[in-house]
Amino acid sequence: MSKSPVYIGAGSNELAVTSALNIIDNANDISLKLQTIEEWVSLTDGTTVFDFVDNVQTTEYSAKEYAQGSTVAAGGSAKNWATQAEDSTVVVGSYSALHWAAKTATLYDNFDDRYLGAHTTGEREVGVDNIGKDHDGNALVDGALYYDTTLNVLKVWNLGTTTWDQSTPTSSSQTQINTLTQGYDGTTSTTPGTNLNIVQVDTVADNIANVNKVGVIDSDVTKVAAIGTNGADVTIVAGIGTNGADVTTVSNIGTDGADVTTVAGKATEIGRLGTADAVADMALLGTTDCVADMAILGTSDIVADLAILGTADTVADMAILATTDIVADMAILGTADIVADMALLGTADCVADMAILATADVVADMNTLATGDIVADLNTLATSDIVADLNTLATSDIVADLSTVADNIGDVSSFADLYQIDDFSPSAPTTDGGGNAIAEGDLAYDSTANRLKYYDGSAFVDTTTSTETTTAANNAAVAMSIALG
Secondary structure, eight states: OOOOOOOOOTTHHHHHHHHHHHHHHHHHHHHHHHHHHHHHHHOOSSSOOEETTTTEEOSOOOHHHHHHOSOOTTTOOHHHHHHOOTTOOSBTTBOOHHHHHHHHHHHHHHHHBTEEEEEOHHHHHSSTTTTTBOTTSOBOOTTOEEEETTTTEEEEEETTTTEEEEOSOOHHHHHHHHHHHTTOOSOOOOOTTSOOOHHHHHHHHHTHHHHHHOOOOHHHHHHHHHBTTBHHHHHHHHHBTTBHHHHHHHHTTTTTOHHHHHHHHTHHHHHHHTSHHHHHHHHHHTSHHHHHHHHHHTSHHHHHHHHHHTSHHHHHHHHHHTSHHHHHHHHHHTSHHHHHHHHHHTSHHHHHHHHHHTSHHHHHHHHHHTSHHHHHHHHGGGSHHHHHHHHHHTSHHHHHHHTTGGGGHHHHTTHHHHEEEEOOOSSOOSBOTTSSBOOTTOEEEETTTTEEEEEOSSSEEEOOOHHHHHHHHHHHHHHHHHHHO
């Protein structure tokens, strides 16, 4: 094959020989490095990267496998940690961010179905659309709560009677309770004149029938008050009980009195105060701890928090939190391993990295790296400038850095800002893959001209193709042959 004449100027002989020898000597190393780089970038068959330069099988996977693969044995890919289906573990015992987001939503809905928030009596207990329904329009569960702003009390849903039962006293009832328990000294004494205590309340309840018969009529009070100053009267009173007529007379005292009617009208309430549960509750209400707790419940912060708990969304969320599945999931969340994992996921770096990995741009960019066009573009990296850069990448320090790419995937995602594919029609791109203005050093593949170009600060400039490199090598070889004679 004929060769075009080559002019060898002064001093060019040595340069031509050196250039040709370097290309020939480094050709094999360049090829091995390119094969290794291609594995680091796009290997997705589930195997670790093979280092063709050192002829060894590494223990690490490619950047693409770490980002969106499903066979990574070193803890799952970034894509799986972000979007793995609900209830499907990424690795044994650990779930994706999508899984926990779905579970949290279910817990919140369960809570919202159990605490309905603050409503007036009319809003919760009037009309077929409200009675027995939660915020989603579903039947209430037994024990559901709401705060009645009309009465300022907390109420609980009794599924057995399908009614709202008051669980705390009204302000007026609380005043009566405070009055009833005021001065309680904690003893069991029933001696007249001592402080009022629960035993005396219980005694009144047990004798309510007799109380109903007592009329506080002025004349009767006067007569009773006089007893004790008149010995004869004391004797007469002391004799009541042995004389049937006297007993009848005493039992009929004040039967028409207004006070008797009033006391009789409160028979039900007084009867309730005498039950074992009421007596126990009243004893608790008088304790220091209970008084302190009730004071806390009345603070503005607690009232505000209870109002939030009564919103439709919160009630629905609480209903979700009470479901069997959520309770089971919460139990799992409490294990030491999960607590440790969640602590890691909650760090600022991890939260930031997961947010970046889940963006549509990053997922799209990683998919782009695996296309045939990108693989072809990587082959063009054999130009002299790129080869020099790749030699730097092959050093032990850089190889070690590449192994940490999966732990710093947020930085890897910036590749989309530095490289893009464009048809340069009708003109070169003015923004990078991240939507920012083109910057000096940005790369773009011209799909119309089939050329890799770089931005020199003012315009996109062609890089040297493999064919042009071969031609340069051939010319250098010719120059070397001429130089050597």
